[in-house]
């Protein structure tokens with residue numbers, strides 16, 4: 001399928017999605033949300049794709065935010081619908097049972113920081129800058145930023161960053177736990193693929209269960225108890241061929257070969 005605002009390439013079962021509006025620093029307009037929504041469905045259904053990278057086109061930005069040009073004509077009801085739409089697409093990323101990692105290659109501001117935070121974890125290049133500068137516009141984050149930044153860096157730092165609108169650079173993002181690794185810009189995608197290759201060598205059902213249980217932990221277990229979910233998910237793994245293969249291979253002192261069954 002073709003997506004007007006995204007570039008897609010798949011290699012070794014890893015699909016790289018590149019948000020492709022470099023002249024607007026990859027700002028998220030309605031079309032990007034439509035394309036992201038659709039591509040996530042297509043990826044979920046595509047057996048050839050086992051994991052995903054999200055990055056931005058050009059050397060300067062991952063995503064510099066929601067498209068501010070779309071804000072000027074909105075009334076309250078429309079603004080709420082926009083925030084809900086953004087949150088729903090980002091929930092789809094967060095709840096994907098296939099791993100989705102952000103490779104942040106420059107500015108990740110506003111909706112860009114929120115997009116990165118909706119991914120399962122993040123790597124960034126040395127020139128990356130993160131921030132929620134919405135207060136500069138008389139706004140607050142609307143695509144989950146008030147919640148996910150708080151989950152990732154803690155209440156005090158989240159308050160400071162969202163009240164001052166200040167950006168943090170790659171090393172501070174690393175120190176805060178906002179990103180897991182910092183690399184050179186040239187090495188960013190290779191390093192991300194290296195990590196996904198390790199993940200892809202594990203049992204896919206187990207990976208999906210890890211994602212579900214950890215999401216329940218940080219979401220405060222809305223309607224769900226994370227410990228109970230862990231018990232059920234642990235049990236579910238015992239019904240998979242991959243669990244039998246993994247435990248048998250260990251006992252037979254050989255490398256497990258997982259099939260996703």
Ligand code: COA
Pocket residue numbers: 023024025027064065066067068069107109110111133134137
């Ligand atoms: N929405 C819409 N357009 C955006 C944008 C956004 N969030 N971020 C950047 N752009 C556009 C600029 O308007 C400019 O377009 P133009 O060339 O047609 O005038 C182009 O992208 C390049 O941006 P520019 O501001 O010239 O680059 P810069 O290097 O001087 O500054 C930033 C880079 C990221 C600091 C600056 O673009 C910025 O502050 N962007 C907005 C960040 C923000 O507030 N995000 C949260 C939105 S809720």
